[in-house]
Amino acid sequence: MNDAALDDFEAAPAEPGEVGIVAPCDYVSAEPFTFDCGITIPGFTLRYETYGHLNAAGDNAILVCHALSGDHHCAGIHSLSDRKAGWWNNLIGPGKALDTNRYFVACANVLGGCQGSTGPLSTNPATGRPFGVDFPLVTIRDMVRAQHRWLQSLGITRLHATIGGSMGGMQVLQFGVTFPDFVGKLLAFATTAREGAQAIAFNEVGRQAILQDPDWAGGNYPIGGGPRVGLAIARMMAHITYLSDASMARKFGRRQVSERRNAPHPPASPKSGHAFDVQFEVESYLRYQGQSFINRFDANSYLYISRALDQFDLAAEAGSLEAAFAPVTAESLIVGFTSDWLFPTDQNRAIATALLRAGKRASYAELATDLGHDSFLLESPELYDLVRDFLAA
Amino acid sequence: MNDAALDDFEAAPAEPGEVGIVAPCDYVSAEPFTFDCGITIPGFTLRYETYGHLNAAGDNAILVCHALSGDHHCAGIHSLSDRKAGWWNNLIGPGKALDTNRYFVACANVLGGCQGSTGPLSTNPATGRPFGVDFPLVTIRDMVRAQHRWLQSLGITRLHATIGGSMGGMQVLQFGVTFPDFVGKLLAFATTAREGAQAIAFNEVGRQAILQDPDWAGGNYPIGGGPRVGLAIARMMAHITYLSDASMARKFGRRQVSERRNAPHPPASPKSGHAFDVQFEVESYLRYQGQSFINRFDANSYLYISRALDQFDLAAEAGSLEAAFAPVTAESLIVGFTSDWLFPTDQNRAIATALLRAGKRASYAELATDLGHDSFLLESPELYDLVRDFLAA
Numbered sequence: 013m014n015d016a017a018l019d020d021f022e023a024a025p026a027e028p029g030e031v032g033i034v035a036p037c038d039y040v041s042a043e044p045f046t047f048d049c050g051i052t053i054p055g056f057t058l059r060y061e062t063y064g065h066l067n068a069a070g071d072n073a074i075l076v077c078h079a080l081s082g083d084h085h086c087a088g089i090h091s092l093s094d095r096k097a098g099w100w101n102n103l104i105g106p107g108k109a110l111d112t113n114r115y116f117v118a119c120a121n122v123l124g125g126c127q128g129s130t131g132p133l134s135t136n137p138a139t140g141r142p143f144g145v146d147f148p149l150v151t152i153r154d155m156v157r158a159q160h161r162w163l164q165s166l167g168i169t170r171l172h173a174t175i176g177g178s179m180g181g182m183q184v185l186q187f188g189v190t191f192p193d194f195v196g197k198l199l200a201f202a203t204t205a206r207e208g209a210q211a212i213a214f215n216e217v218g219r220q221a222i223l224q225d226p227d228w229a230g231g232n233y234p235i236g237g238g239p240r241v242g243l244a245i246a247r248m249m250a251h252i253t254y255l256s257d258a259s260m261a262r263k264f265g266r267r268q269v270s271e272r273r274n275a276p277h278p279p280a281s282p283k284s285g286h287a288f289d290v291q292f293e294v295e296s297y298l299r300y301q302g303q304s305f306i307n308r309f310d311a312n313s314y315l316y317i318s319r320a321l322d323q324f325d326l327a328a329e330a331g332s333l334e335a336a337f338a339p340v341t342a343e344s345l346i347v348g349f350t351s352d353w354l355f356p357t358d359q360n361r362a363i364a365t366a367l368l369r370a371g372k373r374a375s376y377a378e379l380a381t382d383l384g385h386d387s388f389l390l391e392s393p394e395l396y397d398l399v400r401d402f403l404a405a
Numbered sequence: 406m407n408d409a410a411l412d413d414f415e416a417a418p419a420e421p422g423e424v425g426i427v428a429p430c431d432y433v434s435a436e437p438f439t440f441d442c443g444i445t446i447p448g449f450t451l452r453y454e455t456y457g458h459l460n461a462a463g464d465n466a467i468l469v470c471h472a473l474s475g476d477h478h479c480a481g482i483h484s485l486s487d488r489k490a491g492w493w494n495n496l497i498g499p500g501k502a503l504d505t506n507r508y509f510v511a512c513a514n515v516l517g518g519c520q521g522s523t524g525p526l527s528t529n530p531a532t533g534r535p536f537g538v539d540f541p542l543v544t545i546r547d548m549v550r551a552q553h554r555w556l557q558s559l560g561i562t563r564l565h566a567t568i569g570g571s572m573g574g575m576q577v578l579q580f581g582v583t584f585p586d587f588v589g590k591l592l593a594f595a596t597t598a599r600e601g602a603q604a605i606a607f608n609e610v611g612r613q614a615i616l617q618d619p620d621w622a623g624g625n626y627p628i629g630g631g632p633r634v635g636l637a638i639a640r641m642m643a644h645i646t647y648l649s650d651a652s653m654a655r656k657f658g659r660r661q662v663s664e665r666r667n668a669p670h671p672p673a674s675p676k677s678g679h680a681f682d683v684q685f686e687v688e689s690y691l692r693y694q695g696q697s698f699i700n701r702f703d704a705n706s707y708l709y710i711s712r713a714l715d716q717f718d719l720a721a722e723a724g725s726l727e728a729a730f731a732p733v734t735a736e737s738l739i740v741g742f743t744s745d746w747l748f749p750t751d752q753n754r755a756i757a758t759a760l761l762r763a764g765k766r767a768s769y770a771e772l773a774t775d776l777g778h779d780s781f782l783l784e785s786p787e788l789y790d791l792v793r794d795f796l797a798a
Contacts, residue, residue: 149680209653209687210645216688217641220695221614223681224634241617248610249642252603257749260602266718287542288616288708292715294602295609302613315681322685325659353746356650 031063031105031112034088034098036128039120039162051148054137058162059128060084060120063104064112070169074110074196074403075159076100076119077176077183080317081247081309083127086119087112102391109396109403115172122183123158124150124317126310133235133310143312145231150316152179152324156186160194171196173403177388178202178355179317182324185363188340189326198344199399201388202352204359205333205366206325211354214253215318218246222311231312243311244302251301256351256384264294333366343373345402347395349387350380375402424456424498424505427481427491429521432513432555444541447530451555452521453477453513456497457505463562467503467589467796468552469493469512470569470576473710474640474702476520479512480505495784502789502796508565515576516551517543517710519703526628526703536705538624543709545572545717549579553587564589566796570781571595571748572710575717578756581733582719591737592792594781595745597752598726598759599718604747607646608711611639615704624705636704637695644694649744649777657687726759736766738795740788742780743773768795 039058046052061084066073076086078099087104089097104110110117121129124147132147139146163171173196176184181203187195204211222228225242233239252260269290290296330336344367348360357378364376377398381387388395432451439445454477459466469479471492480497482490497503503510514522517540525540532539556564566589569577574596580588597604615621618635626632645653662683683689723729737760741753750771757769770791774780781788 145680206659208650209657209659209685210648210650212659212685213645213653213687213691214642216685216691217638217645219681220641220692221638224638226619245610245614245617245638248613249607252606252610255603257601257603257746260606264602266599266602266605287538288612288712291712292602292605292609294606298606298609299613319681319684353650 029105029107030097030101031088033091034061034063034085035090036061036084038128039165041158041161041165043161045158045161047148047154048151049149053130053148056123056130056158057128057134058084058120058123058130058158060118060162061086061088061098062119062166063087063117064115066116066167070167071172072114073116073118073163073166073168073171075163075171075174075187076104076110076117077159077174077180077187078119078122079176079178079180080250080314080321081305082180083125084119084121084129085127087117099389103396103399109399110175111400115403116168118163118166118168120159120162122155122317124155124313124320126313127308131310132231132312132316142235144233145312145315147312147316150320152182152186152320153190155320156183156190159183160187160191163194170194173197173199175199175399176201176203178385179321182321185326186324188342188344189336190339192339192341195342197402198340198342199347199402200344200360200363201347201395202349202355202360202385203346203363204355205327205336205363207322207355208359211253212322214250214354215322218250219315219318221245221249222315228311231315233311238311240306243306243309243314246314247305247309248298248302251298253354254384254386256353256382258351258382259384260294262382264292264297267293269293269296333362334369337367337370337372340367340370340372345375345377345398347377347379347388347398349383349385350378351382352385352387354385422498422500423490423494424481426484427454427456427478428483429454429477431521432558434551434554434558436554438551438554440541440547441544442542446523446541449516449523449551450521450527451477451513451516451523451551453511453555454479454481454491455512455559456480456510457508459509459560463560464565465507466509466511466556466559466561466564468556468564468567468580469497469503469510470552470567470573470580471512471515472569472571472573473643473707473714474698475573476518477512477514477522478520480510492782496789496792502792503568504793508796509561511556511559511561513552513555515543515548515710517548517706517713519706520701524703525624525705525709535628537626538705538708540705540709543713545575545579545713546583548713549576549583552576553580553584556587563587566590566592568592568792569594569596571778572714575714578719579717581735581737582729583732585732585734588735590795591733591735592740592795593737593753593756594740594788595742595748595753595778596739596756597748598720598729598756600715600748601752604646605715607643607747608715611643612708612711614638614642615708621704624708626704631704633699636699636702636707639707640698640702641691641695644691646747647777647779649746649775651744651775652777653687655775657685657690660686662686662689726755727762730760730763730765733760733763733765738768738770738791740770740772740781740791742776742778743771744775745778745780747778
């Protein structure tokens with residue numbers, strides 16, 4: 013959105029098709045919550061946002077589940093000076109695929125997160141200090157069980173649908189297995205029923221970058237401090253895995269920063285300390301991604317959530333993915349993207365195949381994009397049409 | 406090689422097909438060397454090894470060029486207690502594809518390297534201390550020009566062939582362009598005439614991990630010290646890009662370390678400090694790769710050489726790759742590997758296509774492997790046959 017467009021938007025914050033200004037809320041559960049690992053905490057908070065209105069029957073709600081680095085703010089703006097709308101604003105709003113004129117759309121920051129929900133940054137009632145690494149290990153199922161409690165508190169009797177991409181898709185699948193009578197239609201994009209070794213490997217390098225940063229300090233860093241270097245490195249690397257070779261070639265190619273700045277070639281020697289400075293535009297972009305991430309994300313949360321991703325394995329307990337899906341009652345739409353090399357199409361197709369083998373109603377769509385894993389987040393009329401039709405059917 | 410096999414080997418170090426015990430040598434050039442960046446040093450050293458014998462005409466030599474993390478030790482062992490032979494030992498030896506009964510095989514650690522050749526670890530004559538980041542920026546062409554000087558000192562009049570994979574392949578191509586009358590046949594594998602944005606991006610994350618490690622200390626760390634954490638992170642990440650999703654799935658899958666140790670599940674909370682410890686075998690493998698790398702590689706060298714990789718762009722100066730290849734006289738064999746996603750097949754094919762368009766004799770072979778970028782280093786009878794036939798033709 014350029015400045016001119018922003019001015020228009022400020023003049024009409026709730027313009028047609030936009031949810032406008034929204035405010036997050038906190039759900040506080042005072043009931044004890046027992047994690048899959050067996051540890052119980054006295055209660056928890058989930059920060060969330062909703063868009064649209066819940067109908068009298070409490071059955072027009074759509075739950076949006078966010079990805080690793082996402083949060084509850086998936087549509088609208090928080091103030092007129094907000095330059096960026098929620099992360100799935102292109103999907104959610106009046107008349108959009110998740111039509112807030114029809115549906116009550118809700119999204120919560122996950123348990124273990126750092127955007128207001130209970131996680132490693134929260135105060136440990138036992139010590140009066142942040143949990144840090146005293147926070148219990150969290151699983152995708154824990155995230156889902158916490159959200160189930162919150163959704164009931166909103167008066168939702170049964171979801172119309174649950175939707176998410178990447179880790180959001182894992183939650184969608186877990187919801188379908190754990191709360192089959194509550195969950196409604198399942199829409200899972202660019203996801204996997206269990207990561208392969210390569211995805212685990214990338215997460216592990218990110219964790220090591222954090223854990224071995226001296227400022228991690230055993231997880232007991234001060235709020236606002238912490239392993240900024242390690243977290244930025246983790247994010248830079250992960251960000252590459254969200255894109256594709258083709259999209260990076262198109263967006264950056266081998267363009268040098270100096271070509272824009274009209275500056276001379278890089279210095280002949282690093283003597284000045286600048287030879288390893290930014291030379292290529294893609295370097296500048298990645299550094300920016302790393303720096304902006306450390307200003308909004310907690311390193312311990314990153315450790316916990318990335319571990320939850322790695323440990324997610326629907327098939328493991330049941331013996332097979334098909335067996336794991338036995339409880340599912342919902343109809344499912346699984347979407348893979350051809351250029352997604354983090355959670356490749358075959359992993360998405362395998363979900364749909366297992367659902368079908370388990371006798372469930374499932375559709376699989378493979379969208380040809382060259383935008384990589386992040387395709388599910390980006391402008392895609394084809395995806396919107398699929399979602400709209402599937403929700404209405 | 407298991408222990409039993411090693412015992413056999415120790416009993417017969419020069420057994421048929423093996424070059425046996427070898428010793429590195431140092432070539433010292435006392436002539437000034439001017440880098441592409443314009444900086445001149447009074448001379449340089451290249452550490453090298455040779456296998457086989459140079460004939461009287463001095464024309465049966467094959468130059469082997471190593472990759473980013475490789476070195477001059479590409480065949481044989483250094484002592485009877487050596488448990489690991491040189492990095493291309495499967496290709497080089499009596500009767501092997503690079504047959505040391507016929508050819509005089511030579512390999513030098515590159516200029517800018519850290520295994521004995523002049524690089525950032527070397528003493529800066531101007532200060533009496535290691536160059537560190539006062540070392541001039543080094544290019545692939547600098548590496549090649551330094552090797553050309555060394556090869557002439559060996560009495561080589563004209564190479565029979567030049568061979569290398571990855572960064573070694575870049576040197577091969579550069580050799581063909583810069584020293585067309587000296588270079589002989591060109592064999593370049595799993596390489597590129599210029600990296601794309603994704604490869605640059607991975608290198609940049611590795612550099613940032615090093616540069617932002619407090620122990621990097623502006624590049625002025627003590628020998629044996631330095632940014633061990635950053636270098637290990639860089640290596641772990643890079644190592645993923647040398648493998649493939651399929652080979653990692655086969656080698657590690659989701660196997661957990663505890664399954665082997667027969668230990669119970671990971672702890673429920675990281676309280677003990679162990680929750681982010683190794684859980685999956687792939688994590689253990691990567692940590693080992695990172696740790697062993699920091700014991701043999703210099704962080705500043707990594708910065709310089711990875712920068713040389715990123716800056717290599719044969720087409721840039723000449724306007725096109727076809728134009729860049731105009732001086733080439735040699736016959737070329739370019740080999741791409743289907744599972745190489747670091748320097749994908751299309752980048753290898755583009756080299757052969759440009760050579761052909763420039764009117765040169767070039768062949769392109771695409772080998773179907775699922776071992777990723779490192780395929781060129783691994784056991785491959787198909788590759789050996791290609792090499793053998795191409796050298797003999």
